[in-house]
Amino acid sequence: MTIQFNDETFRDDYTFRNSAEAIRRFPFPFDRDSYMYSVNMEPHKGGREGSPFEKRFDVDEHYVAEMRDRAITLTEDPLRCQSLPHMELAGWDLLDLIMQSKAEDYPDLFSLQRDGNQWHWINRPLGIDQRFTFLDATTLPCGPMEYITRQAQGDFAVLDQREGNLWMDAGMVTSQADWSLDFDIGMNFFEWHAPVPRAAEMGVFQRALKFLLNVQQGSPARRLNWTMTVNPRLDTSPENYHKWGPEKRTITPENVGKKQFLRVELQTFWRLPRSNALAFPIRCYLISLEDLVTVPKWGRRLHRVLRDLPEDLAAYKGFAVNRPMIVDYLARFDDGAETSPGIFAD
Amino acid sequence: MTARQLRVAAVEPLTPLVTRFRFECPEGGSLPLFSGGAHVVVEMPDDGVLRRNAYSLISDPMDGSGYDIAVRREDAGRGGSRFMHTRVAVGDLLRIGAPVNLFALDLTARKHVLIAGGIGITPFVSQLKQLQRLQLPFELHYAARSRAEAAGLRLLPDLPQVHLHLSGEGKRIDPAVILQGQPLGTHVYTCGPQALIDRVAEVAAQKGWPRAALHAEAFLAPPTGAPFTVTLARSGLKIEVSPHQSLLEAIEAAGVDAPWLCRGGACGQCETEVIACHGRIDHHDHWLSDSDHAANTKIMPCVSRFQGAELILDR
Numbered sequence: 115m116t117i118q119f120n121d122e123t124f125r126d127d128y129t130f131r132n133s134a135e136a137i138r139r140f141p142f143p144f145d146r147d148s149y150m151y152s153v154n155m156e157p158h159k160g161g162r163e164g165s166p167f168e169k170r171f172d173v174d175e176h177y178v179a180e181m182r183d184r185a186i187t188l189t190e191d192p193l194r195c196q197s198l199p200h201m202e203l204a205g206w207d208l209l210d211l212i213m214q215s216k217a218e219d220y221p222d223l224f225s226l227q228r229d230g231n232q233w234h235w236i237n238r239p240l241g242i243d244q245r246f247t248f249l250d251a252t253t254l255p256c257g258p259m260e261y262i263t264r265q266a267q268g269d270f271a272v273l274d275q276r277e278g279n280l281w282m283d284a285g286m287v288t289s290q291a292d293w294s295l296d297f298d299i300g301m302n303f304f305e306w307h308a309p310v311p312r313a314a315e316m317g318v319f320q321r322a323l324k325f326l327l328n329v330q331q332g333s334p335a336r337r338l339n340w341t342m343t344v345n346p347r348l349d350t351s352p353e354n355y356h357k358w359g360p361e362k363r364t365i366t367p368e369n370v371g372k373k374q375f376l377r378v379e380l381q382t383f384w385r386l387p388r389s390n391a392l393a394f395p396i397r398c399y400l401i402s403l404e405d406l407v408t409v410p411k412w413g414r415r416l417h418r419v420l421r422d423l424p425e426d427l428a429a430y431k432g433f434a435v436n437r438p439m440i441v442d443y444l445a446r447f448d449d450g451a452e453t454s455p456g457i458f459a460d
Numbered sequence: 461m462t463a464r465q466l467r468v469a470a471v472e473p474l475t476p477l478v479t480r481f482r483f484e485c486p487e488g489g490s491l492p493l494f495s496g497g498a499h500v501v502v503e504m505p506d507d508g509v510l511r512r513n514a515y516s517l518i519s520d521p522m523d524g525s526g527y528d529i530a531v532r533r534e535d536a537g538r539g540g541s542r543f544m545h546t547r548v549a550v551g552d553l554l555r556i557g558a559p560v561n562l563f564a565l566d567l568t569a570r571k572h573v574l575i576a577g578g579i580g581i582t583p584f585v586s587q588l589k590q591l592q593r594l595q596l597p598f599e600l601h602y603a604a605r606s607r608a609e610a611a612g613l614r615l616l617p618d619l620p621q622v623h624l625h626l627s628g629e630g631k632r633i634d635p636a637v638i639l640q641g642q643p644l645g646t647h648v649y650t651c652g653p654q655a656l657i658d659r660v661a662e663v664a665a666q667k668g669w670p671r672a673a674l675h676a677e678a679f680l681a682p683p684t685g686a687p688f689t690v691t692l693a694r695s696g697l698k699i700e701v702s703p704h705q706s707l708l709e710a711i712e713a714a715g716v717d718a719p720w721l722c723r724g725g726a727c728g729q730c731e732t733e734v735i736a737c738h739g740r741i742d743h744h745d746h747w748l749s750d751s752d753h754a755a756n757t758k759i760m761p762c763v764s765r766f767q768g769a770e771l772i773l774d775r
Contacts, residue, residue, distance in 0.1 A: 200567035201567075203567070203594065274567070274568075275564065276564070276568070276672075277566075277672050324728065328721055328727065328729055330462065330558055330560060330721075331462075331494075331558045331559060331560075332462045332492060332558045333462055387492055387494055387521075387559070388493055388494075388495055388521060388522065388590075389495060389567070390495040390498070390561045390564040
């Protein structure tokens, strides 16, 4: 399998696009015609062939462009990548996990040779050929977590586990749905989730934390989360709200299909061996409404979900202002027919 | 649970009561690495009874060539350690779970003080290797009755930070002396008899140590006891728990799937709702709160038992 990498942007002229193949494999997050919070975890042990669930760390046509976008964001704001001093071992664990997974899952794109602690890593799409000493950060151009997450799509939170809680003590966060690593760094699981409406009262966080504390080595888990974003922008951060917030007001009935995107996060959870930390990759997928409705089941279902969503959830997810226009647009693709169970296209 | 079949590569008595076992991949190759303080669960097919006991890993966390554990023979126990000592030989195949760590080092600590009593030395053997590799400040205090019984002597490095307290030679361990004068930001880890853990907690509280700086692992084996009957409401089964079986083992033997992780009353994974309790639950866990224990609405089947007329569980 050879991937044709797109030459595209996630800012300014927004040339991002999904190929027909990318639309077909999009991780549509709704398995029924309504939505409410749940701890919708399942084992991350492969999935349907060609789907984003198949490999441990999905690499798709947006890889090279996403890494370019990350580099721009980091140049403008280096605090998007932080690692507290006790987290370096977890950074090496993460580097090991990603390098081994990618080299095994995509041997035509990545290769890893290990001779004791002397490692040789080749990343063909990004043109990287690096020899280094594992566990010796002076042999890499930057810290191990930053090094590997500049070469892996999606955001990464690396959580320390202690006191029966998880702590946001390291991360690489440049494609986030309006949260800030610089604000959350050092917080525990309940602190960084404090802004989420309803879920705490529902006991969702207690149950989710209990599950996550017990995630075991070799048994990663995953879930999908979602929101709505205007324009295909990865960096929807609080730090840059002044850049993307006003774009929400550019939606019209004429352009909503092109400019309004469903934003889906494939979240995975991995116990790291040497540090006992928990890696939490948050991979972002974007699809415009006009591309999404080319799958009839998804058009019908997204219409029903967004139409019936409680107002506070629409506000938290940041699209309450555009909801009427979005629902009107999607209504044109909902003939009232029944939808099949599950997330995949018919 | 992800368990894999491993080959017994070495069996070596460390003391008359403690034996080291080494497990390796039968086909060669490397095992998942782990962090200091991690344990594995060993499955023992003991004459039709499947026992699962948790043992701390005592090998180097960075060495995937094999897993080492040290097992103390407990003749009054349910039979797991006796099985290991009398039935397991080099070349045998046993199923071993993936490493789990419920007694990890807190890497935010400025200094690590490790206090072991008896066979409680085992989780510290791998922690020491991690601390040395990370070049973190530490001291270890190891209490045992006599040199002959101190299995840890064969497992510990010869370092000035390692202190031996042999009660038989008149050097009883004194947590008050150990905690005296430790720098701010020190964390203390205790593993051993409950009395030692309680004493360290008491001294630390007197000295005003923050609770988060205290870590303890009681090596809690499921206690034996009188047989009892339990009704599993969801499965529609009535099961007998024999004297040398834990409730969790009896549930598993009945073919009912129940979650678990530590099998020692610490992790909370097997917590089960009690629908009806006419009698007394003997709570032995460290997971439920005192009020939960008093209310008898939850039970940890890995370690707790029951006496009385009827116990109905939501399982």
